[in-house]
Each structure stands twice: as structure tokens, then as C-alpha cells.
Amino acid sequence: MRHARVASVIAVTACAVAVAIAQAADLKSPDKVKDALQLLAYVQADMASKLPNKAYSRLPHENEEFQEAAPALRDAIAGEPAAFKARIEALLGKAQAAANDVGALSKTNDEAKISASVTAVLAALKPLNEAFPEGLRPVLGKLGPRPGRPAGGPPPDLR
């Protein structure tokens, strides 16, 4: 009896995930989603770029940018089914909370805590990106352009 209940819960969950994936594969504004995910990934990478030089005073500003970028994703999925939006909202909310922690912890100047908080934003972005089709996902943790474009500034002959 108990096994049957567990099995039915698993089946329902699997169905919900399958439906969500199917919905994600058929997004109404895939370009907007792609850009919004890229923005969030960029700001997280920019946060991380402040760590080697211990430029912690810039992190509250980076958090502001992260919070500003979040509505871009909300707007991009505005036309999607409510269940999908709720799932994305939960994941996005976690990422925003993690970014807020970076802003708050930056004032402590505690290198280990700050570094962990920036990594936590990266970790929060992973499931958020995985909720969308692979072709829309940015390269996490990397400053630079979208996939398919040359990275790291102009080519050697123009540097």
C-alpha cells in the first residue's frame, strides 16, 4: 500500500517534470529567455571577477545588477503556463536570495564567506538554466559573449 503511494507520487512528479520540460522546449519567447539567462550569468561571472583583486566594495553594485536582471527573465516567460512560471520563479528567487547574500557578506571582508556566497549564486543558476532547453543556456561562470561568438575580446590581430 505504502509502496503504491510512493510510486504514484514519483509518477506524478515525473509527469510534472516531463510537462515542464515539454513546455520549456516550446517557449513563446526563446530569444528573450536566452538573453535574460545570459544577463544573469554575466552578472554572476562579474561578481566572481571581483574576488581575485578583493574588490569587495563592488559586490553590492553587482548584486543590484543581478536584481535588475531578474525581471528580464520574468518578462521573458510571462506568456508561459502558470505551473512553469511558478517553477522558474522558485528557482529565480533562490538565485536572487543568493545574490543578496553576496551583497550583504561583502561588507564583512571575509574572503572565505564572500567567495562561498558568489559560488552559491553560481550553484543557484545551474538548476535555473537546466529548466530551459540546452540551446538557450549560457556558459556559466564565464565573462564574455554568448555561445558561438568569440570570447575574451578582439582576436589577436586586432588587440
Add this chain to the structure above:
Amino acid sequence: MWGRRQLLTALLIGPWYLAACGRSAVQRPPIILDLLVETNDDLLEFKPKELSCPAGAHVRLTFRHTGKYVNFQHNWVLIRPGTFDAVIQAAARAGEQQGWLPAGNPAIIAATSMCGRGQSVSVEFDAPPPGRYVYICSTPGHAASMWGVLTVTPS
């Protein structure tokens, strides 16, 4: 002493020669060119990524920040060939107070001031000699993707 024939020749040809010199000395009016560059909405990219102008043209460039969400601070900076890495480092050293722009840096040909979401800034400059010149946003980290090329053609 000039002979009579040489004097006559000078009198006949002189005015024509001087007139010809005068014509060639008259400078053509400089080409004035208006260019528009925008951000690719909120993304860290210029649009367009390629511009062109003739050498010596007087360029009036407008840079428009079309971002809707994130208030990234951007500028448009035209730099001399081979100076990308040096300018990026100098910009980071210059700091935010200086608009991430190293003042008086000879590698910088022209630069707008920083602008935020929804704003426009402009700069005027005379196009450098023919060649390919990189333009960037000098906010730290942005130039990894926020760059383009101004091709200056022979005038």
C-alpha cells in the same frame, strides 16, 4: 638676369601657374559623418559591431544605451591598434571616479562619457589614417564581449 624670352614666358605662364596652384591649394570641405552605435539592449554587445568611415572625416558619433533592465554603465572608446590589453588595464586602474577612462592616454583616439540605461552620449573626432580600429566599452569586464571594429578607408 632673365633674358627677354624668359621674362615673356614667365609673364604668359605665371598667371596660369599661380591660378592652378591656387586651385589645388583650396581644400575640399571635410566630410562630416554621423554614426550611431547602440547597446544590443541589455546584452554586453555593441550594435552594430562594425562601422566604417573615410580617413580624415569629421565623425559625430552618438552612442545610445538601449538597456531596459540592468543599469550597466557603458561608454564607447576608440583605441589605436595593438593597445587593447593596455587600455583595458589602464581603464581598470583609472577607476569608477574617472569613468573607467585613463585621462590623456595616447592610445585612446576618442571616447564618450559613461551613460546609463536609456541615455545617449556623443563624441566628435577626426577619423585617423586608414586601418582597422577597435572600439570598446571600458567598464571592467565589458570589453570581453563589448567591442567592435571601425574600418577607416582611404579618403
